[in-house]
Every structure is written in structure tokens, then in C-alpha cells.
Amino acid sequence: MKKIIVKNTYNVKIKGKPSLNLKEVKDGLEFAVMPSSISLIKPKLHVKEGDSVKIGTPIFFDKQDPRIQFCSPVSGKIKEIIYGKRRALDAVIITKDKVEKEESFNTYSSKEIQKEDRNKLVEYLLSAGLWPLLQAYPFKNIPKPEDVPPAIYVTIDNDEAFMPQSEVYVKAYEEELKLGLELLKKIANNNVFVGYKEGNKEIEKRLSGYLTHELCGDYPSNNPGIFLYYNKTSSKDNKSWGITGLNVARLGALCKTGKYPIERIITIGGPLATSPCHIKTREGIALSQIDEDRKKIDNMRYVAGGLLTGRNAGQKGFLGYNEFSLNIIQEGSDPELLTWMRGGLNKATISNAYLSALIPNTPQNITSSLNGGDRSCIACGYCATVCPTGIYPQLLMKSIKAGDIEESIALGLLDYVDAGLCTYVCPSKIDIDHIISEAKQKLAREALS
């Protein structure tokens, strides 16, 4: 087992960490497929309003490559198709049938996977709509089916605030995970690296034989992109693919059951969650179903995904294709007099500028407030202290603003992993991640077309 020590990491210290209890929730009647939650695709529908679909029926595909398609997580009738700005496909709402019907796919045991032709397995994943779970670096786009990656990087643990813990989901999906890893080995010609959080004995025991690297450090050391950055030896490796353990389990579930895997374990967390815990639920569920016994506050923000990289889903939103958590925070903070001269024992901060630095391990309350006004970069250097890929985010941000793409790439634009930490720590409240992500997406559209 190799050890990778990830430098410049940081865990945000906030309240609402989910407990390891696993709860189940009722389904509800309405589900949704959310093309807008997937980046770098141009979605086009296979279905129209009023159509009946089964679990696993293709709903939409990517216009740039029609083989890449996405399936329905529910059996029922298409109730509504919602378009967003400039008629971009936003969501497809489906009303669930009383008795659900399912499309069936092949099943594979681990021996069958090893014997099967690689291309057949790729087609298998494409037809079941699970191919898009793979992400090709450096742009995190859906890889081309005919490409063979230099390697696939898998991380078992999630360290973002707050995501499902491996202790819970690996226990539930141990067999599926192993099947999924076998499948990936076949797809990447055995070049699969599996990383897990340092000292996670339970995972060591359950997945022994599959794990290759121990990842040491706080968030975001268990991000496949960071794993790739620390493990790469030449520039060829830059085009490796990545996937998280939660998604590998979905690949395995398809092999095991021959059905489109709808079930998933997610977390509900954040300072406003009444009982933060793990929840067994399914893809596309309405977020209001997950948070049954919520606190009665009007101004809440529902974040689908982690608090540093998630999507503001709205209280009437749905759980997207690739989202494994619901985090609830207050929208804006209550007004506070003279914040800048308070002791600040209750402030979540990486700095030592508040008294809370004396109690560094106490989780603090946090809201969606910016906690400050928009200012110019004052070169304080906080962002560089939380960048594990050795980038100087402030310099990269400035070179992007100056429109110098060559320099930006030299500064490490393509190594950048959108972890959200540099935005989180910025005292000038510059959305560094957003600026870098946008530049990278723009570059991706040019480079991939």
C-alpha cells in the first residue's frame, strides 16, 4: 500500500455532520431527471410530455455524442418538461406509477466480467446510462466511449462537508463495489488506482486486495483529481479518468441485478438539518421528501451535493444524477452589529483573526452569507494555503482576468480541482473557484469540440 501525503488541505469546521445511522424515507409521487446538473453536455430529449417510461428507459442524450444517454430513475408518466434560461433543458418531471416497471439489462458476475470483451462492457454501460458516471480529466467531461484511459482513479471516502461516509455505504454495497471495481479494471486495462482515507481500518478489511493508495490529509485529499495529481508521473497521465466509490457501487449494482440502479445512500446535513444522518433513498427524489421533519424556517437554502461544490437546488428541488447529499443552511445571516470588532468565539474561520481560533475543533454555525463585501485581491495568500495542487489561485485568477490563457495553463489551470476551498477562505470574497471553473469550461468547449 502506497501512502500519499496531500499538502495544504483543510476541513471546514461547521455544525451538522451526519451521524452514521441509516434511515429510510418514503418515495413521494414526483421524481425528476435534471440535465442541468450535468456539466459540459448538450442535452436533447428522447421523450415528450405524456410519454410513459420505465426505470432504465433513456430520457435524454448528449447531442455531441448520441451514444451518451441518461435513463429514467422511475417508472411513470412524463408530467412536465421544464426549460430554463435560453430554453436550456432544465428538468423532466415524472409522476410515479403505483407498480413500477423496469427495463432489464444483462447481469455479470466478476468472472463473467473478466471474460467479456472490453467494448461490450463499454456498450453495456452506455445503454444503461451509467457511462456518464466516469469523468475524464483534465476537464471532467464524460469520456469518449472509444478512448482507453491511461488510468482510472477511484476514491472510496468523501471528505467534503457533508457527504456519505464510507463506513456506511461500503457496508451496504460491499459486493457491488467489488463488482464495479472489476468492471473498471477491464475498462482501463487493469490500470485502476483505488485510494481511501488514511487509517480507515474498516475499509481496509472489507476491500483488501482492491485498495492501492492511502490518502493522508483533510478535504479535498479524497478527491479523484487530487489523487491523480499526486500520483501522476508524466503528462500522459493527465488524461486519466476519475470516479468516486459511491458511483462505482452503482456500476456494480447494474452488473449484479441487471436493472438500472435507482437506490443510493445519501446524507442529510448542515446546521439546519434537524437530525443529520445517512439516508437510503433513490435517484431523482424530491428534496422535501428527504427532509421530512425539518425546522420551520422560511429562509433555508437546500444544497444538493457538498457545501463547497454543490448546487442550490431550491426547497422544491430534486436529487440529481450525480448528487449524494442534501445540506441545509440558512439563507443569509441575521444582522449583527459591529462584526469586525467582536471577539468572534462563534465564527467558522481558517484564520486566527477571531477568538474561535482558540477552540479550533468546535463545529460552528454557518450560513450562506458572504461574511464581507466584495473587494479586490489583497494578496493575503490564504487561497494558496488550501490548494493541494500547488497552484497559486490568486495569480491564476489574475491571469484569467487578464485574458492570458497561455499563462493560465502554465500556472496550472488544468490541474485545478474545483474543491471550493480557495473561494471559501478568501477575505476579499472573490469567487476564485467560479472564475477558474468558467475559464476551464470555456477552454473545454474549445478543446473538446
Added chain:
Amino acid sequence: MKLVISLLKKQEALFAKGSKLERFYPLFEALESFLVSTKLVTKNQTHIRDAIDTKRYMIIVVLALIPCTLFGIYNAGYQAHLAAGWNLDFISVFLTGARYVVPIILVSYTIGGLWETLFAVVRKHEINEGFLVTGLLFPLTCPPNLPLWQVALGITFGVVIGKEVFGGTGRNFLNPALTARAFVFFTYPVQISGEVWTALPVAKEKLIDGYSGATALAVAAQTSIGSNVMNTLKEAGFTLYKLFFGLIPGSIGETSVFCVLLGAGLLLLTKIGSWRIMLGSLIGAIGTVLLFNLCSGPDSLPFYHIGPFWQIYMGSFAFATVFMATDPVSAPDLEESKWVYGLLIGSMGMIIRVVNPAYPEGWMLAILLMNVFAPLIDHIILQRKLKKRIPNVI
């Protein structure tokens, strides 16, 4: 608190878009964000933000400057009373000091603040709290009896040319407070060099016998070649002890190494000031002094003989290192460059002080010079670091 919030809400309509006072929104924003926490919320994928903002950041620096400011007020009064032969009881000394120093600080804050506001209104950006630091740093580097109109001109130059023409705090490449001081220094040398370091409350003829307004640096510079300069200093009343605690003539805030250390403690504890720059500057200064000591012969300038302890206690080395060199905007970005930057400031300032006694002190020039070189240091070190990366290009 509710009263403040409802009052602000009522006034906000006056400054809203489309209303008469729209242009003055930055003023309102400054006042509002000064009083209550912000209403702004996160928009994109990062939903939460750290509690630190530039306001807190700058306020910590202002807090760190308070010991120096208070002591500066007291010392200005103390030197004045000493010169006039008045009694030295604490309150009257402090009041005399306040009479000289407070107007300087007030003028600096008001005039500089006006410029800051004017630019914020015209350029439609918010008023930056970085000015709270600049507006206090500049007076602390002035002699206590600097004419107020010169203070006003200096801070105007510092804020407008040193900062605002480039786009405000964060976009300047020179330290605005030092830019202001450099302006006064080169434009009105009579009032800011020579024996101007004591505010004299009475006419020159009425001063007590034996009064000398010379600073330790001036004494050292005027020592005749061949005599023991440390003894000369001691005879003139500048013992190491006195230099450390700072009851000596000098710029308002710079004299007390002890108070500077208090501020440095706060800056280092809160990690607002860069310890790399401070330590780099200290090492650079001591290294250069030792080099001078080593090279000095019997017929070299007396300054060459002064040991490192004396050198770092004298003049404004401590103040410049802790408060001026660590300004993050005009310092380089990379941690490694901060070492180089600090080392060069320390050694450059010492060279100016020792080799060129025509200048009373070298730190202003050394820091401004290194401000200009900071991007170059960054560039060289960054290129070296980028070579080590595994290239990731399309």
C-alpha cells in the same frame, strides 16, 4: 440594535438605484457595512464563506498599531516637556503629546478619507477599509511637529498616486503610507530631516540648557572618525535600554521597539503579518551589520562599528519591518519570495543607513525600492517552481 437596522433600512431607499442619491451609495454602503454584518449571500457552487473579511483583516492591523500610537502620543509630549524643562507628570505630558499628534492623525484620516470617498463615488466601488491602516501608518512615520498642511498634502499624494490611480487597495504596487512619506520627505526636506524630531512648545531661546533634539542616528552619524561610537551614544543618553523602550526623539510611532514588538505579537498570532518577511528582514539587517562590522577599520565611518543590537534598536527598523514591509499588497505573493523580499529590505535599509548618512534613515527607501522589485522576485521564483510541475497542457 433593531433601531440601527430599521434606521438603515429607511435610509437605504434614498441611495437605491434610480433615486437622487444613487451616486453616494458607496458612502452608505461603507457606513452600513461598518455597523451591521453584510446582507450579501453566496451565488455559485461554493455555498459557505469563511468569517474573515478585509474589514477584520485591516482592523487587526489597526489594533496592532495602537500601542505604538499611544506611546507615540506620550513620547511626543515627554520630549516636548523635557526640552522646555516642564514637569513630567503623566497626564500633562500625555495631553501635550495629544495636542501635537492627534491633529496629525485626524488630518490624515479626514483628508485621506475624503479622497478615498471621492474615488469610490466616481469609480463606483466600495470604500476600502485598507485606508484605516494607511491613514494611521502615515502619521506614525512623521515628526510630531510636521505642519498639518504637509500632512494633508502627503496623505493626498499617498492615497491618490500611491493607490487610487491604480484602482484602489489591492491594485497598488507601492506601499501608500510610505509613498505619502516619501512625497513629504523629498518635497519639504526641511520639515522632516535634521533636528525636527521634537515638538518644541516654547521658543528656541527658552529651551533648557543642554537640550539637543538629535536622534540616536544623528548622534552616530556625527561621531568623529576614530572615537568609540557606542560610548558616544551612551553619553548622549541613548542606552540600549532607552532605545528599546523608546523615550527618545524620533518619528511619532517608531521610537519604541517594545511597542512595535507588542504589535508584531498580535500580527504574528493572528497570522495577518507575514513572519517570513519580518524574520527575513531581521536576518538581512543583522547579516549586513555584521558584514559592516567585519569590514570596518580604524578610519572607516563610525556607523560601521555599531553592533547589530544597537542597529536594530535604533531608528525605525523595527517599525518598518513589522508594519511597512508586511503590507501584503505591495509585498510579493509567494512564500519563498517573501524571504527574499524581507532579506533584501533588511540589508538594503541597513546599507542606506550606514553608508549614506546624508539620509536620516533607510527603511522608507529600501521598502519602496523592494515594492517595485516584488513582482520580479515573484516572477523568478514562480518560473523556477513551474519548471518542477508535470506539464498539463492541451
